[in-house]
Amino acid sequence: MPERKSLVGAPCWIDLSSSDLSRAVPFYTGLFGWSCDTNEDPQYGGYAIFSKDGEPVAGIMKQDEENPYGDVWTVYLESTDAAATAEAATPAGGQVIMPAMQVGDQGSMAILTDPAGAVIGVWQPGQHRGFGRWGEPGTPAWFETLSRDYRAALPFYETVFGWTLNPMGDDDEFRYSQARIGGENIAGLMDASGFLPAEVPSFWRWYVAVPDADAAVSTVLELGGSVAGPAEDSPYGRVATVADPLGAQFQIVAMRDE
Structure with missing residues (x-):
């Protein structure tokens, strides 16, 4: 599997806030062949790590009862200084939901929103470097934010x-920019103001690679999940939008061979 490069500003980790770990964990281990190990140290509050072939791919934790977002995945961008990144958010039009905090010897984190309201995490690596592999079955493959205020989110x-932004389309039919860091395409930003339902805020989503999107959709249903968008072909592979049994959505993609 391709090893993920450490790039400041690029997605480096994802985790799930779940209302029922006893249902969520077997869903993901069954769907992707992940293993799940819980850190028993009380300072980590039962946070568990999903791994694929010995490499960390994602985290999962029990949802805080006061969490207003429900069962949801959070994407984290890498930082050399989580506190400085959080301090830069408000002048750029964002907000700080959770100021920078140390997570034992694992690293430091903060939670922000961009000017469009999309929640984005910040991770300053310590012992925990983030997901180790990407772009192969069972590992993260892409990240993007669907934005209600695309023009405000870009400069943020x-x-x-x-980020260095490369527009791929800029009309009412398709308005999308790819983010580049160090010559690498690392994420996307889509103008979703024209198609998101009124009750759906701006949000970040992530894609996990699978060998066969249609087979993965069938397995999602067998494991008690749901399908929000059926598998369909795209220029980058066959993609579907699915959710776990508690409603946390993510994308699956059978990537095209280069």
Whole structure:
């Protein structure tokens, strides 16, 4: 599997806030062949790590009862200084939901929203470097934010995370930019103001690679999940939008061979 490069400003970790770990954990281990190990140290509050072939791919934790977002995945962008990144968010039009905090010897984190309201995590690696592999079955493959305020979000990510943005389309039919860091395409930003339902805020989503999207959709249903968007072909592979049994959505993609 391709090894993930450490790139400041790029996605480096994802985790799930779940209302029922006893249902969520077997769903993901059954769907992707992940293993799940819980850190028994009380300072980590039962946080568990999903691994694929010995490499960390994602985290899962019990949802805080006061969490207003429900069962949801959070994407984290890498930082050399989580506190400085959080401090830069407000002047750039974002908000700080959770100020930078140390997570034992694992690293430091903060939770922000961008100017469009999309929640984005910040991770400053310590012992925990983030997901180790990407772009192969059972590992993260892509990240993007669907934005209700595309024009405000663009400069936020340029300023706070050092993105260089490459527009791929800029009309009412398709308005999308790819973010580049160090010559690598690392994420996307889509103008979703024209198609998101009124009750759905801006959000980040992530894609996990699978060998066969249609087979994965069938397995999602067998394991008690649901399908929000059936598998369909795209320029980058066959993609579907699915959710676990508690409603946390994510994308699956059978990537095209280069």
